[in-house]
Amino acid sequence: MKVFLKVWRQKNRNTPGTFKTYTSPELNENMSFLEMLDVVNEDLANNGEEPIAFDHDCREGICGTCSLVIDGKPHGPHRGVATCQTYMRSFKNGDEIVVEPFRAKAFPLIKDLVCDRKSFDRIQQVGGFITVRTGAAPDANSIPVPKENADLAMDAAQCIGCGACVAACKNASAMLFVAAKVSHLGLMPQGQPERYKRVKAMVTQMDEEGFGACTVTGSCEAVCPKEISLDFIARMNRDYAVALLKGDAKAATSGGAG
Template sequence: MNLTLKVWRQKDASSSGRFVEYEARNIIEEMSFLEMLDVVNEELVAKGEDPIAFDHDCREGICGTCGIVIDGSPHGPWDATTTCQLHMRAFKSGDVITIEPWRAKAFPVIRDLIVDRSAFDRIIQAGGFISVSTGGAPDGNAIPVSKDDADMAMDAAQCIGCGACVAACKNASAMLFVSAKVSHLGLLPQGEVEQDRRVLNMVRAMDAEGFGNCTNIGSCEAVCPKEISVDFIGRMNRDYRRALLRNE
C-alpha cells in the first residue's frame, strides 16, 4: 500500500517545528507502524536527508518507549496497543496519516517525534519504590497477599510509563500514571507501610513538573495500551486524602 504521511519535524527542543509530507511506498500490511517508518527513513537516508527521529526499544509492546500521536490518537487507532504493535493493516492504501509527538509542557519535544519523559522518572524517584533491607531472598508466600489485592496490584503494575495518558488528556494530566504506580505499590503489604509518604511525595512531584489536573473525562483510560482504569485515580484521591489527614 502507498500512504501519505504528515510528520512533525523539529530539529531540537529550542527550534520550532512544522509538518512535512512524505510518501510511504510499497508498505505491506504485516509491517508494524514503526517498521513502516523504518522504510520511510531508509529512503530518506538514501536521499541524504535526516531520518525521522522516533523513540522505540523492545518493539513488543512491553517497554513503554515508543509512543506517537497518530491521527490525533496516542498509539493510533487500535485499543490496548502500543505504537510498535500497531500494524499497517489498520490503514488502507491512499490514507493520509498525521504523525505528531506527545504534547505536554512537562514532555518537551527533543527532536521530531521524541519527547523528554524524564518528568516521569522524577515522579518515581519521589516515592515510586519500596524500601527493603538487602540480604537473602525472602521465602515465597511468607507474606500472604489476598487474591483481590494481588489482582488489582497486577492491573496497576501493567503500566509501562509510556505517557499516552498525558498525551491524550486535554489537561496533560499525569494522574493515571501516578495513580497506577501509587496503587500498584500501596496494595501490597511490602509497599503499604510507606504509602502515606509515597502518595504525598509523588503527587507533589507530579504537580511540580507542570502536569495538569484530572477532570474525570476518561481519555487516558481509553488510550492506555495497558488498559489501566481510572478507578486507580479514585484510589489515589482516597489514599492522598487519608495521608494528608494522618501526616504533615
C-alpha cells in the same frame, strides 16, 4: 499499499517545527507502523534527507519507549495497543496519516517525534518504591497476599510508563501514571508502612513537574496501551485525602543513646 504521511519535523527544542509531507514507498499490510517508518527512513536516507527521529526499542509493546500521536490519538487507532504493535493493515491504501510527538509541558521535545519523559522518573524517585534493603527480606511465603489483591495490583503494575495518558489528556495530567504506581504498592501488604507518605510525595512531585490537574474525562484510560483503569485514580485520591487528614507522622525522639 502506499500512504501519505504528514509528519512533525523539528530540529531541536530551540528551532520551530513544522509538518512535512512524505509519500511512502510500496508497503506491505503486515508491516508494523514502526517498520513502515523504517522503510520511509531508509528511503529518505538514500535520497540524502535526514531520517525522521522517533523513539522505539522493544517493539513488542512492553518497554514503553515508543510514543507518537497518530491521527490525533496517542498510540494510534486501537484500544489497548501501543504504536509498535499497530499494523499497517489498520490503514487503507492512499490514507493520509498525521504523525506527531506526545505534546505536554512536562515532556519537552528533543527532536522530530522524540520527547523527554524524565519527569516520570523523578516522580518515581521520590516514593515509587518499598524501602527494602537487599538481603533483609523474609521468606517470600511468610507474607501471604490475597489473590484478588495480587491480581488487582498486577493490573496497575502493568503500566509501561509511556506517557500516552499525559498526551491524551487536555490538561496533560499524569494522574493515571501516578495512580497506577500508588495503587500497585498500596494494594500489597509490603507497601503499607509507606503508603501515605508515598502518595503525598509522588503527587507533590507530579505537580512540581508541571503536569496538569485531573478532571476525570477518562481520555487517559481510553488510550492506555495496558488499559489501566480510571478506578485507580479514585483509589489514589482516597489515599491522598487520608494522607492529608493524617498529617505528617512525627517520630518519637530518636537515637543517640549508646
